Amino acid sequence: MTNQPCPPEALQDLRRSIDNIDAALVAMLAERFRCTKAVGALKALYKLPPADPARETQQIARLRQLAEDAHLDPDFAEKFLNFIIHEVIRHHEAIALESASPASSTP
Amino acid sequence: MTNQPCPPEALQDLRRSIDNIDAALVAMLAERFRCTKAVGALKALYKLPPADPARETQQIARLRQLAEDAHLDPDFAEKFLNFIIHEVIRHHEAIALESASPASSTP
Numbered sequence: 001m002t003n004q005p006c007p008p009e010a011l012q013d014l015r016r017s018i019d020n021i022d023a024a025l026v027a028m029l030a031e032r033f034r035c036t037k038a039v040g041a042l043k044a045l046y047k048l049p050p051a052d053p054a055r056e057t058q059q060i061a062r063l064r065q066l067a068e069d070a071h072l073d074p075d076f077a078e079k080f081l082n083f084i085i086h087e088v089i090r091h092h093e094a095i096a097l098e099s100a101s102p103a104s105s106t107p
Numbered sequence: 108m109t110n111q112p113c114p115p116e117a118l119q120d121l122r123r124s125i126d127n128i129d130a131a132l133v134a135m136l137a138e139r140f141r142c143t144k145a146v147g148a149l150k151a152l153y154k155l156p157p158a159d160p161a162r163e164t165q166q167i168a169r170l171r172q173l174a175e176d177a178h179l180d181p182d183f184a185e186k187f188l189n190f191i192i193h194e195v196i197r198h199h200e201a202i203a204l205e206s207a208s209p210a211s212s213t214p
Binding site: 007010011014015017018019021022023024025026027028029030031032033035036038039042043045046048055059062063066067070071072076077080081083087 | 114117118121122124125126128129130131132133134135136137138139140142143145146149150152153155162166169170173174177178179183184187188190194
């Protein structure tokens, strides 16, 4: 175990990378929700349903392939997408509800 | 509604952005798991516990702040981090189990 950094030092180094990646993930997620909020507003305007199973099937297949290419567990990538889509649909439903009752805050 | 793109066109445009962001998210997640697998190997080598509640508390506080700065729901950011940490701990436990029984595959 000579020349091996002590665990706190090596751990600290890896954790700095993880913290940078997490900042990037948060920024990407924020931008993704900006897009999906715009999608939600469009869907509400054109009375389209919040969920779109055909699109979701395509997204899942694509993400699984991207995950495989990046040596990420495809099952985890699918769970991750479902986790996000669940939140997106919650937003879309809220937007649709708001636009359906614009006077709800003025009784 | 003049000068407003028809919904399929505007939707397509937003979905192209979402697909690009998803590719970036998958790449970032793959890199994050590369880091956390290295952390897991270090922890197994030095017999450190898979979970680290003090580190997780710090990460959650930091992510919530980053989320607020990016106008992302901090509660969602926290749920997201917990979702990932859950997967990471699963990996660490598997690594610890493997290194505890190196001959398990050779009966």
